[in-house]
Amino acid sequence: MPNTEEYIGVVISDVARLLRTEFDRRVRRLGITRAQWLVLTRLHRRPGASLSELAEMMEVEKATAGRMIDRLVANGWVERRTARGDRRVKQVYLTDDAERVHKRIWRVAEETVDSALADLSAREGRQLMDLLLRIKTTLVSAEGGDATANGRKRALNGAGRHNGRAAP
Secondary structure (H helix, E strand, C coil): CCCHHHHHHHHHHHHHHHHHHHHHHHHHCCCCCCHHHHHHHHHCCCCCCEEHHHHHHHHHCHHHHHHHHHHHHHHHCCEEEEEECCCCCCCEEEHHHHHHHHHHEEEEEEEHHHHCCCCCCHHHHHHHHEEEEEEEHHHHHHHCCCHHHHHHHHHCCCCCCEEEECCC
């Protein structure tokens, strides 16, 4: 059996976990849980998502997403609106307060990534980003779709850039 510390899949997983853990620690000072910041980030990217779409993006059951939204509504961070074309569908939107919180979360994300990549030169940071985007494109295209059009576009849309670095 190979040394798992040298296996790229393990290293990528470890780095992602460590980034999330450090980000969680830093964002906790804002009074936000991981589940809350995940919802806020998803809704910032996709305003007006339905509960079903949000559950899919969060990779949770619809009932779980519904409870998350209930708590965020109670906190005044999101609001439900009836969809124009289908009164049965409720779309979820961030409030102005949540948009301000999201901006603070994003600054924490940038600081977290900057700290993690501090030992890399600007060139190395850009190279890492380029390589990770290529891997992401390959994986997105494996899900279905055109690797050169849809995959690359979705990969780029999903990656926040800060000085050539991706935020968590």
